[in-house]
Amino acid sequence: AQSVSQHNHHVILSEAASLELGCNYSYGGTVNLFWYVQYPGQHLQLLLKYFSGDPLVKGIKGFEAEFIKSKFSFNLRKPSVQWSDTAEYFCAVKAGNAGGTSYGKLTFGQGTILTVHP
């Protein structure tokens, strides 16, 4: 079974600071990787996803993530955060091999709350 670990529970930054949120997963096979964001009072939205190919993935709102297979990591980055990036961020994985019945489910990390001060 897969598992996901997000290193930081709460990150506090000032505007224009750079951001990196850690995500490590545990799974013996191929995985597909996702970052979701939940703004205050809103539903989860997809930021970006990795299935295959270039391990550096660009998402919406200036976010990017790098898949490092040897480290089982998929860290989220943004060069310069804004106050509007204040939200909770979730890393998630899905088994990448079709077959069986469990490939539909996402396994989430615990979430990282990002607070950006103006």
Next chain:
Amino acid sequence: NAGVMQNPRHLVRRRGQEARLRCSPMKGHSHVYWYRQLPEEGLKFMVYLQKENIIDESGMPKERFSAEFPKEGPSILRIQQVVRGDSAAYFCASSPPGTGGPMGTQYFGPGTRLLVL
């Protein structure tokens, strides 16, 4: 195009009562997933359904919890005889036909916050 709809957004029940949570997937979507988020934890998978079929219920508690996705109407997550430990946020997600596999993207609803007194 309306997103995934969940209702009610907030639900208060007393111990022993039943809770019914509804999820209407995005138009044209035929796959529905339910997740539960306990306080201070991430989302945990509960069940994956297609129309009239339960595909994967490996995350569902063995007792008191059931889910359905009928041919017509929303998906329902039903919790019988609720206990305080059932207090959580319950999220529904949906995806289009043919995307229940590893590369399908799930679109989430706003969640139902259940409080058991």
